[in-house]
Amino acid sequence: MEVNSVLNKNRTSIFHGTYILLSTVRKGVGPLPISILIPCILISAAMMLPFVYLIMRTFGASDLAWQLLFRIKTLHTLFNTLVLIVAVVGVSILISLPMAWLTVRTDLPLRRLWSVLGALPIVIPSYVGAFLYITVFGPKALFQQLLEFAFGVERIPSFYGLPGAIIVLSLLSYPYIYLIVRASISNIDSSIEDSARSLGRSSFRTFLTVTLPILKPAIAAGALLVALYVISDFGAVSLMRYPTFTWSIYQQYQGAIDRSAAALLSTLLLLFSVVILYLEQKSRGRIKYHRSGAGIPKRLSLMRLGQWKWPALIFCVLVVSFSLLLPSSILVYWLVRGISNGETIVSVWSSGLNSIYVSGLTAVFAGLIAIPVAAFIVRFPGKVARLFESISYVGYALPGIVIGLSLVFFGVRYGGFLYQTIWILIFAYIVLFFPVAMGSVRSSFAQIRPSYEEAARGLGRSNMRVMYSVTLPLVRSGVIVAMALVFLITMKELTATLVLGPLGFKTLATEVWSFTSEAFFAKAAFPALLIILLSSIPTAFIMYKNRDLRL
Amino acid sequence: MNKRVLFCDDLTKSFGEINALDKASIELFSGEILAILGPSGCGKSTLLRAIAGFENIDNGSITINDKIVSSRDVFTPPEKRRVGMVFQDYALFPHLTVTDNVAFGVQIKSKENKTSLVIEMLKLVGLEGMDSRYPHELSGGQQQRVAVARTLATNPITILLDEPFSNLDATMRNEIRHTVREALQDRSVATIIVTHDREEAFTIADRVAVMNAGQIEQVDTPENMYRSPGSKFVASMTGTANFLPAKIVSNRAVTELGKFQWVGTSNEIIEDDEVELLVRPDDFLVLPNPAASVKVISREYRGDSMVLSAQLGSGNIIQCRQGPYSDLPVGTSVDLVPSRSAPFVAF
Numbered sequence: 001m002e003v004n005s006v007l008n009k010n011r012t013s014i015f016h017g018t019y020i021l022l023s024t025v026r027k028g029v030g031p032l033p034i035s036i037l038i039p040c041i042l043i044s045a046a047m048m049l050p051f052v053y054l055i056m057r058t059f060g061a062s063d064l065a066w067q068l069l070f071r072i073k074t075l076h077t078l079f080n081t082l083v084l085i086v087a088v089v090g091v092s093i094l095i096s097l098p099m100a101w102l103t104v105r106t107d108l109p110l111r112r113l114w115s116v117l118g119a120l121p122i123v124i125p126s127y128v129g130a131f132l133y134i135t136v137f138g139p140k141a142l143f144q145q146l147l148e149f150a151f152g153v154e155r156i157p158s159f160y161g162l163p164g165a166i167i168v169l170s171l172l173s174y175p176y177i178y179l180i181v182r183a184s185i186s187n188i189d190s191s192i193e194d195s196a197r198s199l200g201r202s203s204f205r206t207f208l209t210v211t212l213p214i215l216k217p218a219i220a221a222g223a224l225l226v227a228l229y230v231i232s233d234f235g236a237v238s239l240m241r242y243p244t245f246t247w248s249i250y251q252q253y254q255g256a257i258d259r260s261a262a263a264l265l266s267t268l269l270l271l272f273s274v275v276i277l278y279l280e281q282k283s284r285g286r287i288k289y290h291r292s293g294a295g296i297p298k299r300l301s302l303m304r305l306g307q308w309k310w311p312a313l314i315f316c317v318l319v320v321s322f323s324l325l326l327p328s329s330i331l332v333y334w335l336v337r338g339i340s341n342g343e344t345i346v347s348v349w350s351s352g353l354n355s356i357y358v359s360g361l362t363a364v365f366a367g368l369i370a371i372p373v374a375a376f377i378v379r380f381p382g383k384v385a386r387l388f389e390s391i392s393y394v395g396y397a398l399p400g401i402v403i404g405l406s407l408v409f410f411g412v413r414y415g416g417f418l419y420q421t422i423w424i425l426i427f428a429y430i431v432l433f434f435p436v437a438m439g440s441v442r443s444s445f446a447q448i449r450p451s452y453e454e455a456a457r458g459l460g461r462s463n464m465r466v467m468y469s470v471t472l473p474l475v476r477s478g479v480i481v482a483m484a485l486v487f488l489i490t491m492k493e494l495t496a497t498l499v500l501g502p503l504g505f506k507t508l509a510t511e512v513w514s515f516t517s518e519a520f521f522a523k524a525a526f527p528a529l530l531i532i533l534l535s536s537i538p539t540a541f542i543m544y545k546n547r548d549l550r551l
Numbered sequence: 552m553n554k555r556v557l558f559c560d561d562l563t564k565s566f567g568e569i570n571a572l573d574k575a576s577i578e579l580f581s582g583e584i585l586a587i588l589g590p591s592g593c594g595k596s597t598l599l600r601a602i603a604g605f606e607n608i609d610n611g612s613i614t615i616n617d618k619i620v621s622s623r624d625v626f627t628p629p630e631k632r633r634v635g636m637v638f639q640d641y642a643l644f645p646h647l648t649v650t651d652n653v654a655f656g657v658q659i660k661s662k663e664n665k666t667s668l669v670i671e672m673l674k675l676v677g678l679e680g681m682d683s684r685y686p687h688e689l690s691g692g693q694q695q696r697v698a699v700a701r702t703l704a705t706n707p708i709t710i711l712l713d714e715p716f717s718n719l720d721a722t723m724r725n726e727i728r729h730t731v732r733e734a735l736q737d738r739s740v741a742t743i744i745v746t747h748d749r750e751e752a753f754t755i756a757d758r759v760a761v762m763n764a765g766q767i768e769q770v771d772t773p774e775n776m777y778r779s780p781g782s783k784f785v786a787s788m789t790g791t792a793n794f795l796p797a798k799i800v801s802n803r804a805v806t807e808l809g810k811f812q813w814v815g816t817s818n819e820i821i822e823d824d825e826v827e828l829l830v831r832p833d834d835f836l837v838l839p840n841p842a843a844s845v846k847v848i849s850r851e852y853r854g855d856s857m858v859l860s861a862q863l864g865s866g867n868i869i870q871c872r873q874g875p876y877s878d879l880p881v882g883t884s885v886d887l888v889p890s891r892s893a894p895f896v897a898f
Contacts, residue, residue: 195636202630
């Protein structure tokens with residue numbers, strides 16, 4: 001549920017065009033080829049491993065662990081997490097909805113600029129964002145120094161805890177909703193709104209009664225991603241000292257001798273994610289949200305802002321300033337301080353290479369194994385395909401900490417030579433980010449008409465040769481996008497890396513983390529910048545490739 | 552004479568270089584169905600959107616029930632016009648059931664009255680029992696009728712239908728068209744239907760307006776439109792039209808097929824003028840004659856008729872409709888014998 005999974009989460013409206021296409025294209029039905037089925041079974045089994053093992057551990061938990069679970073503190077943590085989720089989702093919707101509307105449907109000046117800048121905070125990892133905001137708004141930090149200097153203000157309300165966590169997470173995760181809602185808004189047929197007008201509703205009432213309900217599934221899909229982001233976030237909440245579930249699991253794991261308490265908490269967290277996924281599914285009901293007729297979509301008419309132009313502009317400026325300009329300029333500030341303290345890029349050289357290495361391997365593996373599974377789901381729809389599909393989404397429901405811990409337990413007991421190697425870490429990454437890879441690969445499979453393959457068969461090629469000569473070249477760009485996505489997400493991953501990384505193995509993410517948790521902000525600036533730069537390259541590539549974004 | 556409910560006076564609207572509307576004028580009277588017929592790009596959709604209030608106009612004025620709703624200085628928003636628009640893609644609200652779609656624009660407060668109105672409307676368009684379905688659970692024809700019911704339920708002064716039947720397959724089109732026409736007549740609401748399909752315009756409308764390049768070329772009943780079109784364009788829009796060169800001699804039109812009575816569309820035709828006569832496919836009988844210079848060059852079998860293309864000595868081609876059992880092969884030499892008693896229209 002990291003970064004641009006937004007773009008590829010298949011079930012969201014962003015790809016509903018593909019969905020319609022999928023339903024009109026005749027499915028290639030034939031005998032199940034063993035050469036695809038067997039890899040799919042193996043991959044699905046592997047994906048289920050952390051999940052199944054965690055459940056097993058839960059049943060084998062000690063009595064003490066169960067007692068720990070039923071403490072009032074657990075309830076408190078649950079409550080904390082819930083409050084944070086609701087608040088962050090709420091604030092994110094309040095930011096992203098107007099932002100999306102303004103950049104798609106109005107004559108806002110510099111519309112394109114705002115639409116790109118609005119999406120960019122997605123490349124800032126939460127722990128980087130959190131440390132940057134802390135160094136501005138924390139006690140005795142830049143903002144207060146400024147106030148003290150200018151107005152003699154000596155105390156400002158504490159930034160730590162809930163308010164800080166809400167602000168940081170909202171400002172960094174609103175792009176998930178923004179991107180999906182944007183795509184959905186540009187898909188709305190304006191004849192639907194025109195209809196409402198000619199049936200006697202004013203433009204404001206039309207927005208409330210027609211446009212907003214149509215956007216509901218997009219908002220829900222985005223909210224789901226934000227909620228999962230909040231659940232799985234570790235960096236920001238721990239820097240903000242706001243005890244959520246993920247954080248207390250980590251504490252439990254670090255501090256206690258009996259680790260089965262951590263396993264129990266993880267299972268609870270897993271259930272939590274599943275409930276959220278279920279609620280989002282449920283909210284869709286039987287309504288379908290694509291255009292009902294077969295007519296030609298009308299071009300979207302741009303609304304004239306008129307006197308609202310200035311408030312709208314101020315809104316965009318504020319959002320972009322706080323979510324993007326402020327963090328990046330503070331980052332530059334710390335970078336400059338770091339350099340003047342003698343920090344160089346050399347000091348993060350090895351962890352940078354580590355990051356690129358594990359992210360690269362994860363990206364390649366995840367992209368490759370997505371091919372047979374996606375091929376199966378698209379070409380042989382049915383019960384088996386649905387099972388594979390649900391299994392491939394398991395990573396969405398498992399926060400990094402949960403997968404990490406489950407594999408730690410597994411590794412300690414059975415892993416042997418794999419435990420404490422990067423391979424078990426890479427495996428965790430793959431389980432975590434497989435849904436992201438699947439989204440992109442799957443939709444590119446769905447766009448290939450079976451008639452291409454059938455034509456090639458008709459021209460005398462064997463099944464396998466058709467796969468190599470026709471199908472794979474056509475899905476190649478989807479696979480590359482998938483790899484780029486997985487690469488940039490893995491780059492930022494912190495929790496599983498902390499838990500599963502071999503002793504002494506450092507990535508850029510863990511570097512930033514360990515420096516910031518000890519308040520060496522100037523030292524953290526270099527690796528943080530590197531993460532952002534390295535993940536910006538694939539992001540730019542994806543934005544270029546993915547026309548659905550219409551940025 | 553019925554009351555005039557809509558008057559478009561010299562409407563002009565341009566998009567950049569393109570004049571979508573170029574002094575287009577049209578009147579609509581209460582209870583009538585008017586079809587606007589024209590090729591794509593002639594401005595008919597723009598005209599509809601201007602009447603509904605989705606486009607403003609550069610010049611001219613639109614009057615609904617004696618009140619100006621659009622002009623250079625006046626613009627009434629769409630929701631205040633009581634003009635119901637049915638879109639080509641129906642634009643049903645995907646998140647609402649059939650009932651809620653139909654009830655969407657109804658201003659009645661009482662819930663019971665509202666429900667009974669919705670039921671009445673659904674019955675009118677033959678969709679009883681579909682009330683709790685969602686739009687995607689309906690066929691194209693059903694969606695279309697929901698869209699009509701939804702608009703009728705608001706009791707509009709006039710209804711505009713934009714290519715209403717173009718998304719339906721041919722087998723359903725006739726039936727739906729019939730249902731919709733009856734529903735519209737039942738409510739006796741003044742209606743404008745925009746279409747590029749001649750048959751559709753003729754079967755559904757009381758009057759037809761042919762539109763070309765942003766202007767209304769002619770408004771008339773379907774019969775008059777077909778029999779005495781005012782221009783070659785209208786002649787072609789309203790049916791298969793062949794043009795036979797002729798010269799006016801002694802007040803007769805002299806052609807290579809003989810001398811005919813003619814009637815002008817304007818008074819400008821005088822003796823010795825070179826003109827063209829409009830020939831419809833039913834105007835000539837085709838009789839085999841080995842000595843004739845006219846030859847059958849192609850046959851087009853349409854099931855209920857056979858259309859023969861006959862090439863005259865001059866090279867001109869006249870299409871003639873025959874019965875479905877006509878078995879004259881290609882290459883037959885034939886005589887074309889006029890079967891028309893009315894004078895030919897000359898341009």
